[in-house]
Amino acid sequence: xxxARCLFLLATACLGAQAPLQTxxxxxxxxxxxxxxxxxxxHGAYADLAWLCDHIGARLSGSxxxxxxxxxxxxxxxxxxxxxxxxxxxxxxxWVRGHESAELLSPAPQRVNxxxxxxxxxxxxxxxxxxxxxxxxxxxxxxxxEAVKGKIVxxxxxxxxxxxxxVYRHDGASRAAKYGAAAALVRSVGPVSLDTPHTGAMDxxxxxxxxxxxxxxxxASTQMRRMQARGERIRMKLEMGxxxxxDAPSANVVAEIRGTEKPDEVVILSGxxxxxxxxxxxxxxxxxxxxxxxxARLIQTLGLKPRRTIRVVLWTNEENGLRGGKAYRDAxxxxxxxxxxxxxxxxxxxxxxxxxxxxxxxTPETKAGALTSLKKLGAVEPFGAIDLRLGGSGADxxxxxxxxxxxxxxxxxxxxxxxxxxTQADTFDKVDQDDLAFNAAALASFAYALAQSDVRFN
Numbered sequence: 296x297x298x299a300r301c302l303f304l305l306a307t308a309c310l311g312a313q314a315p316l317q318t319x320x321x322x323x324x325x326x327x328x329x330x331x332x333x334x335x336x337x338h339g340a341y342a343d344l345a346w347l348c349d350h351i352g353a354r355l356s357g358s359x360x361x362x363x364x365x366x367x368x369x370x371x372x373x374x375x376x377x378x379x380x381x382x383x384x385x386x387x388x389x390w391v392r393g394h395e396s397a398e399l400l401s402p403a404p405q406r407v408n409x410x411x412x413x414x415x416x417x418x419x420x421x422x423x424x425x426x427x428x429x430x431x432x433x434x435x436x437x438x439x440x441e442a443v444k445g446k447i448v449x450x451x452x453x454x455x456x457x458x459x460x461x462v463y464r465h466d467g468a469s470r471a472a473k474y475g476a477a478a479a480l481v482r483s484v485g486p487v488s489l490d491t492p493h494t495g496a497m498d499x500x501x502x503x504x505x506x507x508x509x510x511x512x513x514x515a516s517t518q519m520r521r522m523q524a525r526g527e528r529i530r531m532k533l534e535m536g537x538x539x540x541x542d543a544p545s546a547n548v549v550a551e552i553r554g555t556e557k558p559d560e561v562v563i564l565s566g567x568x569x570x571x572x573x574x575x576x577x578x579x580x581x582x583x584x585x586x587x588x589x590x591a592r593l594i595q596t597l598g599l600k601p602r603r604t605i606r607v608v609l610w611t612n613e614e615n616g617l618r619g620g621k622a623y624r625d626a627x628x629x630x631x632x633x634x635x636x637x638x639x640x641x642x643x644x645x646x647x648x649x650x651x652x653x654x655x656x657x658t659p660e661t662k663a664g665a666l667t668s669l670k671k672l673g674a675v676e677p678f679g680a681i682d683l684r685l686g687g688s689g690a691d692x693x694x695x696x697x698x699x700x701x702x703x704x705x706x707x708x709x710x711x712x713x714x715x716x717x718t719q720a721d722t723f724d725k726v727d728q729d730d731l732a733f734n735a736a737a738l739a740s741f742a743y744a745l746a747q748s749d750v751r752f753n
Contacts, residue, residue, distance in 0.1 A: 326743065331736040334589065334593055343585040343588060344577065344731065345723055347576075348722065351367065352575045353576055354570045354576055356388055356569050357542075357543035361569050364568050365568060369548055375596070377595060377607065383548075387569075388414075388618070389540040389543040390414055393536025393537050395537070397534070399519075399531055401530045402527040410493070410509060412497040413614065415468070415497060416538075417536050422533055423533055426446045427529040429516075430449070436470060436474070444476065447478045448476045451516045453482075464495055466498070467508060469498075472504045479508040481510050482517075485714060486714060494718070507537070545612060550607045552591060552601060552606075554603040554605075556603075560604065560635055561635060562638070562745050562746045564591060564606070565609065565692065566580050568611060569619075573719045575722045576721060578726070579643070582640075586731065603635060620690065620693065624695050635701065636752065637692040638702075638703045640738065642707045644707070645709060647705055648681060648706055648708050649681060649682040649705075650681065651685065652701065652703055654701055654752060675737055688704040689704050689705075699753065701753060705734075
């Protein structure tokens, strides 16, 4: 949804050939096996995610549900025996969807399933009725120019990877408003659909009027494309009650396993607690949240004593503002040089296939040396072929990474991630308990090995 996240997801969604890892030590392997055995014995991450999804559900910034999730996470981390458990405040956007509907009036009356895009304005009271013009690119829109004035522009752009296609969701409204369009629609950003529209963040260019914008399903988008190709007039009534309220108080959740020898040096494990207001936020990013929590719980339960501090950070407002990541960077600016690495897991619940090291300010030579150091840590050998590479980290850690903190992205298989991403279908039933256990153990093993080492990446 944001550029940092889009690039990371684009890089990790389809992972290529995996390079062999350095052989880890017998002691590291033994620790990894213990962590793995405990994760599969208890399936704690799976139980936590079920509770989060079933009792709280969707958790959009500014909502009571996100506040409940923040309280719940603190209680769970305290119960796991972590120390210094607390909430660090951040003000977040508070966008409310409201009632929304769409109906084709011609060439044949029928309901259209849609989801307003986060940050959109609403329609005038009573809705708006206008003709629909379907375009397949910004270039096609530019050629039409003011011929779209007063109409609803639909961007029917096939999914060619998230980073490539999401620009139409993000920028489409203002690009259409430039030529006087009354509203903008976008084909849902995903490869498949069972009439499940995909929401997500958009942004307005201040140079142009703010117009309502929403996503329609692949089925509806391609249908309207066919209608236009036949020369039929497409007329739609659109109603959206969306509005943006004043910023609301929220918080990142923080907890620690204090380091025994170098407590001021920190390894961060993180995921984001907020989600969109549809589905249950199971994949995005409930799975990442409970994986980070469970990794720390496994280390604590086994009585492992890291030399460096392992800190869990559960971010607020990843989806529509990154306010949590920015607030953390600002509040911890004095210690950024002591953050050894910041892991972020935010691409679903399928098995981890790669860890990618993100060094924004390093030279190519420094990056190559850092990757070699990363590989020498070992500790993931018991988990099979997990690639270690240079690459992106994650959206929430990106404000720190831009300041020179090493980020480590957690790349999952993501085979079906975009099938349900940001839709009503992002629900708990699609999560595999063994995948979650595997991920928590692999993350715990790798983070613990780094916390035990003297490795620095820059």
